[in-house]
Amino acid sequence: MSGIRFENVSKQYAGAAAPAVFDVNLQIDEGSFVVLLGPSGCGKTTLLKMVNRLYEPTSGAIFLNGDDIRSLDVTALRRRIGYVIQQVGLFPHMSVAKNIAVVPELLGWDEAQINRRVNELLELVNLAPGEFCSRYPAQLSGGQQQRVGLARALAADPQVLLMDEPFGAIDAITRTALQDEVLRLQRRLKKTVLFVTHDVEEALRLADQIVVMRAGRVLQYDTPGKLLTHPADEFVGELLNSDDRVRQFSLLRVESVMEPLAGQGEGDAPRLDVCDDLRRALSLLLRPDVQRVIVQRDGAAVGQVTLDGLRSAGELGEAWRISCRTL
Amino acid sequence: MAYLLSYPLDVLRLLGVHVLLTLGALLIAALIALPLGWLLHQRRRLAAPVLGALGIIYTIPSIALIIFMIPLFGLNARSVLAALILYCQVILVRNTLAGLDGVSPAVLEAARGMGMSPAQIAFRVQFPLALPVILAGARIAAVTSVAIATIGAKFGAGGLGVLLFDGITQNRSDKIVLGSVLVGLLALALNRGLLFLERRLSSYRK
Numbered sequence: 363m364s365g366i367r368f369e370n371v372s373k374q375y376a377g378a379a380a381p382a383v384f385d386v387n388l389q390i391d392e393g394s395f396v397v398l399l400g401p402s403g404c405g406k407t408t409l410l411k412m413v414n415r416l417y418e419p420t421s422g423a424i425f426l427n428g429d430d431i432r433s434l435d436v437t438a439l440r441r442r443i444g445y446v447i448q449q450v451g452l453f454p455h456m457s458v459a460k461n462i463a464v465v466p467e468l469l470g471w472d473e474a475q476i477n478r479r480v481n482e483l484l485e486l487v488n489l490a491p492g493e494f495c496s497r498y499p500a501q502l503s504g505g506q507q508q509r510v511g512l513a514r515a516l517a518a519d520p521q522v523l524l525m526d527e528p529f530g531a532i533d534a535i536t537r538t539a540l541q542d543e544v545l546r547l548q549r550r551l552k553k554t555v556l557f558v559t560h561d562v563e564e565a566l567r568l569a570d571q572i573v574v575m576r577a578g579r580v581l582q583y584d585t586p587g588k589l590l591t592h593p594a595d596e597f598v599g600e601l602l603n604s605d606d607r608v609r610q611f612s613l614l615r616v617e618s619v620m621e622p623l624a625g626q627g628e629g630d631a632p633r634l635d636v637c638d639d640l641r642r643a644l645s646l647l648l649r650p651d652v653q654r655v656i657v658q659r660d661g662a663a664v665g666q667v668t669l670d671g672l673r674s675a676g677e678l679g680e681a682w683r684i685s686c687r688t689l
Numbered sequence: 690m691a692y693l694l695s696y697p698l699d700v701l702r703l704l705g706v707h708v709l710l711t712l713g714a715l716l717i718a719a720l721i722a723l724p725l726g727w728l729l730h731q732r733r734r735l736a737a738p739v740l741g742a743l744g745i746i747y748t749i750p751s752i753a754l755i756i757f758m759i760p761l762f763g764l765n766a767r768s769v770l771a772a773l774i775l776y777c778q779v780i781l782v783r784n785t786l787a788g789l790d791g792v793s794p795a796v797l798e799a800a801r802g803m804g805m806s807p808a809q810i811a812f813r814v815q816f817p818l819a820l821p822v823i824l825a826g827a828r829i830a831a832v833t834s835v836a837i838a839t840i841g842a843k844f845g846a847g848g849l850g851v852l853l854f855d856g857i858t859q860n861r862s863d864k865i866v867l868g869s870v871l872v873g874l875l876a877l878a879l880n881r882g883l884l885f886l887e888r889r890l891s892s893y894r895k
Contacts, residue, residue, distance in 0.1 A: 440804030451799030455817045498893040
C-alpha cells in the first residue's frame with residue numbers, strides 16, 4: 363500500500379472542548395496532489411502535522427507506504443518527508459546553499475554530492491545557482507525565500523511533500539507563479555503532495571483531489587470537478603461557490619465539450635487550443651459576430667465549441683480538470 | 690608613567706593576572722550559563738525563580754559576596770573567581786534566555802519538521818542564532834568583571850587592584866593613576882573585542 367493512509371485518526375488537544383480532528387479516514391494515493399481545504403480552525407493543519415509527527419494523534423493510525431509512522435524513528439521519518447510552511451522558516455544564519463543542504467547533511471551525503479544537488483535544486487525552482495548560492499535569506503524577496511524553502515524540502519528527494527499554506531503570505535502575482543511552479547514540479551517529480559490552504563481558488567487550481575474539512579471532520583473527498591458539480595452538502599456547495607458556472611468553466615478545458623466540426627469550413631471563427639479553458643471559449647462566444655469557436659490541436663482544427671455545447675457542460679462531472687495546462 | 694617605565698614587567702604581570710581572572714571567570718560562567726539558559730528556555734516554569742535567585746545574588750555588594758566565598762574557597766584568588774562567576778551568571782543566563790527566545794518559532798518548526806534532533810537544533814540553529822544576544826551579555830559581564838576584579842587584590846587575588854591599593858596605602862598617586870587607566874583600558878578593549886565578534890556573527894542580517 364503506497365501513499366498515505368489515515369485510519370480513524372482523531373486529535374484532541376488538552377483543554378479543548380471539541381476534538382481538532384475527528385475520526386478521519388483517507389487514502390492519499392502515491393503521486394497525487396491532494397489539497398486539504400477548509401476554514402481556519404477546521405483541523406486541516408493539525409491533520410497535516412500528524413503526518414510528520416509534529417503532532418501525535420489521540421487515536422487512530424497513519425500509514426506511510428504501508429508502515430505505521432509510529433513504528434518509524436521520528437527524525438528518520440521527517441527526513442523522508444519534505445516540509446514547507448507559510449513562514450518559510452529558512453535558517454537566517456545560513457546561506458541559501460547551506461539551507462538547502464541541511465537534510466542531505468543530516469543524512470551524511472558527501473560534499474560533492476550535496477553541491478551537485480544544491481545547484482540542481484536551485485535550477486529546478488528557477489533561481490540561478492551562481493547568483494543565489496551564497497546569499498542569505500534576509501537578502502531574498504518573499505517569493506524567492508519560498509522557492510528556497512521548496513528546494514530545501516525537496517533536497518533529499520522525499521516521496522512525500524507536506525505544504526502548510528506555503529503561499530499564504532505572498533502577493534497575488536508571485537503566488538500564481540509559484541502555484542504554476544509547484545504544479546510543474548509535481549507533474550515532473552511525481553511526489554505525493556499534501557497541501558493545506560483556505561483559499562478555494564488555490565485548491566481548485568492545484569488539486570487532483572480536494573479534502574473539504576469542517577470542525578475536524580472530512581465533509582467530502584473528491585476531484586475539483588465533482589466538488590463543483592456534486593457538492594456533498596450545502597456547506598461544501600457554498601464554500602466552493604458551486605453555482606458559479608463561470609468559475610467552473612475556468613477549470614474545464616474546451617476539449618471536454620468539443621463537438622465534431624460541422625461541415626461548413628472553418629471560416630474566420632476564433633480559434634482555441636484543446637488545452638484552453640472554457641471561460642475563454644465563453645468570452646469569445648459572447649462576442650456579437652461569433653457563432654462558434656474552432657478547437658485546434660497542434661495547429662490543426664479538431665472540433666468546435668458552441669453556446670449550446672457550453673450549456674451542457676454542467677452535466678459532465680468527471681471530464682473536469684485541465685490536465686494539460688501549459689506547464 | 691614613571692612606575693610603568695621602571696617596573697614594566699611587574700605591571701605586565703598584574704595586568705596578565707587581571708585578564709586571566711576576568712576571562713577565566715567569563716569562560717567558566719559561560720559554561721554554566723549557556724546550558725542553564727537553554728534549560729530555562731525548555732522548562733519555562735523554572736525561569737522566573739532561577740532568574741529571581743540570580744538577581745538577588747547580583748544585588749549583594751561585591752566585597753560582601755567575596756567574603757561569603759572565603760569560608761568555601763579560602764582567602765585567595767579562587768574566592769574572587771567564584772564571586773565573579775556568580776555575578777556573571779545573572780547577565781549571561783538572562784541574555785542566553787533572551788537570545789533563545791528571539792529565535793523565530795517558524796525557524797524552529799522548520800528545523801523540527803526537517804528531522805533535526807533536539808541537540809542538532811540547539812547547536813546548529815538555536816545557539817548560532819542566539820549568539821549575538823549572548824555576546825552582548827558577555828560584554829556587560831566582562832566589563833563588570835574587570836571592575837570587580839580590582840577588589841580581588843584585597844583578597845590576595847592579585848591583578849591591577851594591587852596598584853590601586855598599594856597606591857592608596859603608600860600615598861603614590863602615580864600608581865593609582867596607572868592602575869585606574871589600565872583598568873579602564875582593559876574594560877574598553879574587552880568591550881571592543883566582544884563587540885567586533887558580535888557584529889561579525891550577525892552580519893547575515895544584511
